[in-house]
Amino acid sequence: MHSLLACCVFVGLLVSVSCEFTYDDYYDDDDYYYDYESIEKPMKAKPTPTKHRGSSHRNNIYENKVRWRVTSIANRVFALKLYSRVAAERRGENILISPLIVSTGLSMTLLGAEGETEKELMSVLEYSSIGQKRNRKPYTKADVPRLYESLLGKLNSSEDSSRDTFLIACQLFGDQSEPFLPAFISDTARYYGAEMQQVDFAGNFEDARADINSWANATTRGHIPEALPSGTVDPSTKLVLASAAFFKGTWKYQFDSAETHPGTFTTSDGSTLTTEFMRGKFSILKKYSRALRSFIIVLPYKSHSSAFSTEMRLFLPDDNEALDRVENMSEIELKRECRNMENSTVVIHLPRFRLDFGVDLAPTLSDLGLGSLFSTAADLSGMNGKQNLHFTNAMHKGFIEVNEEGTTATAVFLATTTRSAGFNTLVFNRPFFFLIREKSSNSMLFMGRVNNPV
The missing domain is CATH 3.30.497.10 (Antithrombin, subunit I, domain 2)
Known part of the structure; x- marks a missing residue:
């Protein structure tokens, strides 16, 4: 798994x-449905339903x-x-x-x-x-x-x-x-x-x-x-x-362990290390945010139902300055930059990390x-x-x-470039930000930065 x-x-x-x-009626069902710009305004009240059984x-x-x-x-x-x-x-x-x-x-x-x-x-x-x-x-x-x-x-x-x-x-x-x-x-x-x-x-x-x-x-x-x-x-x-x-969480779209190979990861101070990268080709939500100068992708987990559904959002900044932008997002910026994501086929190279x-x-x-x-x-x-x-x-x-077999390590593809190879190939070979959220409540369960996956 x-x-x-x-x-x-x-x-x-x-x-x-x-x-x-x-x-429910206060917000739309968008990924980031809350209108933070109106945070100081009174919320719209739901009309009182007619009294009857139930x-x-x-x-x-x-x-x-x-x-x-x-x-x-x-x-x-x-x-x-x-x-x-x-x-x-x-x-x-x-x-x-x-x-x-x-x-x-x-x-x-x-x-x-x-x-x-x-x-x-x-x-x-x-x-x-x-x-x-x-x-x-x-x-x-x-x-x-x-x-x-x-x-x-x-x-x-x-x-x-x-x-x-x-x-x-x-x-x-x-x-x-x-x-x-x-x-x-x-x-x-x-x-x-x-x-x-x-x-x-x-x-x-x-x-x-x-x-x-x-x-x-x-x-x-x-x-x-x-x-x-x-x-x-x-x-x-x-x-x-x-x-x-x-x-x-178990990935909805699973990485193939046969594609796992060593690659190079560059930390924020410029030093390099060799680690294992997972490789997967998936049809997922993705976007390049010009404001954050970062790629954003969504990796979903297998879920029980729409009532409880989880995903990992990964932000791959262009450089350290872009990472600072990502890590200083406000709620309104996060909502805005995660809008209009498109579903497309992407080849991902993601390091196993602990x-x-x-x-x-x-x-x-x-x-x-x-x-x-x-x-x-x-x-x-x-x-x-x-x-x-x-x-x-x-x-x-x-x-x-994060790995291919639950709580034990294995991992991924040869990646030696310092930047993403192309819009449809993303290589997470430099510091990146992630958050895990529950979708129906839009709750942020975990957040973090990977600067050294080893």
């Missing part, structure tokens, strides 16, 4: 600062669609902002992040946030700028859990070993001596599926860390054994919020506007009734492998 495996873990760590230390059920279905689409809009805007920051900070490196699990973890945090911290989270997660509800009122903190409940329920509906599988899981690890509020515990479980597991950070923080890593390892099917490295927890740790995602990427997102998220969350000024009193908690770290770890 020719497939891809990806998984990510996001872990937010909170310490105590005690007194000892001082909508109308309540249909209204519930409709409202559910609106919820997960609204969540997806906010997530996409947040995803591109987050990725562009990480890309700027990690130039010349491989990158893999799952913005979805980062926003999920932060949205769980929002349940317990108050005051300025609540405002910061609403703004950074883009819930303050995604328009208005049908009653013309803005979205508030109280709306977010139901929005996420709808989206996570939709995305977690896929589990089939023969086709694409995507699972997202959340968990809380709280110190057994800390009395967390029942409402916070019940709401995280209800809306995010995050159960509270008591651990003993104060008495044995290393055992607690082992418990958290064991959960992450099991959730990612053994691909991320150490989400929390040594030194990330200590006796002052009071709560860890964790979210993890696992994706396994990425392990870990980063503490605390500085990045703080720069994005979550300054109070990572300081003693944080107000997370909705978690324990006291204003004595703040984040110390926001650990993110990801793994992805």
